[in-house]
Amino acid sequence: MSVEVITPGLCTTVQDTGRFGFQQYGVSVSGVMDKQAVQIANMIVGNQQTDAVLELTMRGPSLLFHKDMLIAICGGDFKVTINDRSVLPNRAIWIRSGSILKFGLAQEGCRAYLAVAGGWDVPLLMGSRSTNLRGSFGGFAGRMLAAGDKLVQSSPGAFSQFLANQLEKKAGAAPFYQANWFIPSNTFVKNGEAVVRVILGEQFADFSEESRQSFFEQTFQVSTQSDRMGYRLTGPALELTKSMELISAAVTIGTIQVPPNGQPIILMADRQTIGGYPKIGYVPTIDLPIVAQLRPGEKIHFQEISLRDAQKALIERDSLMKAIKLGIEVTVGWR
Template identity: 40%
Template sequence: MEGGCLQMSIQVIRAGIMDSLQDKGRFGFQQLGINPSGAMDLYSMEIANLLTGNAPDETVIEMHFPAPVLLFRSTALIALSGADFTAILNDEPIPLHQPVWVKKDDVLAFRSPRKGARLYMSVAGGFAIDQWLGSGSTNLVAAAGGFKGRTFAAADEIPFRKKWNDIQESKRVLPWKAGLDWGNESDKFSILLGKEWDWLTDSSKEQFFNQSYQLSTQSDRMGYRLEHPLLELKYQEELISSAVNRGTLQLLPNGKIILLMADHQTTGGYPRLGHVVSAHQHLLAQYRPGDSIYFRQVNQETAEQWIIRQQQHLLQLQNACTFRLQQYFHENNHQL
């Protein structure tokens, strides 16, 4: 990498916990045992991208708390979406869900986690990284993709593509904001029943929808281990390893559930009790160990209507952001 390109970068002054580059994920290779990875909260990832004029599936930085301290080597247009970690730029607060100008030598840090578990940062133009198997997502198991196949470390230089020439802005925060359509206003997550649902005893079926499930401290990007009163099967039957996906609820031999997330394995040999609908999966990404959730049953038609509604909302947001950015850059004689 040439020195000029390196200057268009973000330097990690202090690494956080599990900071990595992620996009929508890597698909088409699960038969080879390569899991999809990708952002845990795809909805927030897309919102951050749209606010800076990127394609919705452009690679972003996924952060947890404690979050990193980042030094910008050159001017950039960024947006933050997802969790609220009390972002500060040069010790001044900046908002979520709005485009923000960051200038050369600015320092971005995060004070405290107010709400949520994962925060996403996009940079206009995207990050200058090589894709692996068609994706910029970091696969930690394979040590490939993203930035050198790993999470960030102090002194890393994360390059980005877009160069801005001598932009002088009086306002850091651009005057429009994304309206969020979360699609779920409670701790109840809708599921489609899984293939092995009927393996549960009748009492466990009733219990399933009437009890809470607490995220254990063993929860991570691979899956959430849930704490709850034990569920029982009618009989113990050997299950041939079968395909699993993000959102699959597997019943472990100890009677407890694991909810598979972005870094899930490609196959599993445990009974699949259900699948969290796609439209609610991004919300799960914002839950932390100790938080409790509930499940409710929904039919396929309703689940499809929800995901269509969500995609319509994102398309409307994309059109609005494109218009506002083009108008802004035209009025200020900049080129996007």
């Protein structure tokens, strides 16, 4: 046993980058909502990108550590403390056995991530450690964490151990020590309104001119009926020029579909594999972390992006991430 759940928070689940290869059988991809925050969190503690983390939503858990560990917290700002002393996100933290790591309410953003060196050790199921809440499988017993659950850490790699030893020495007798370097991972908005880019969808041209205009010119509000499956938006009703019966086909994360009531839905991590509503657009992978951190009541302003620019931006971010990884290794004296 390495970590015990004292209070579980609102919706705390074990997730990794997702379950691929099983959509043909109707199995949702699942996985973390904010991939960028998780990529950085895993990088900071020396993990692989695919290692499992905890995803926290709006209100985080309290966790009792029964083992010394190297951790990182990225994404939303949840007012985190260790033994009631506040700690900072986006950096490596060494935490001593017997300490209590406590997350509060989200101050900014909607989701935070807790990565531990080595990743959380839950069974690999159909190639993934992600929790599928609707199907009640994967992750930790196929469900959200509950009080009393005991989580286990996988063995950390050589780099993680090197960094952990370094921080442990600096900690002296203190219950924890935070590295003096950090990597920003925040994609949450400051003024309650996010600009989210959109690749035009297959049926974009089938919407009325007025709807196409208001889609980009007006703002949409994230409704309270938004979750890991999808973000339901409220705003100007989007109307087709003529009603259409579409043949159901695969849908992907970021798909903005418009049901007959004209209010768009952005499909997220726990989306179904197949859908049949008109697709007005797709949020590009690069902007999904922004959506993942929006909370009910916050607003979205859509802006068009070409497929070319969306893919270029993704490639550039990948190069940046590789440079950051190298930078971390140099900073801590591993290279």
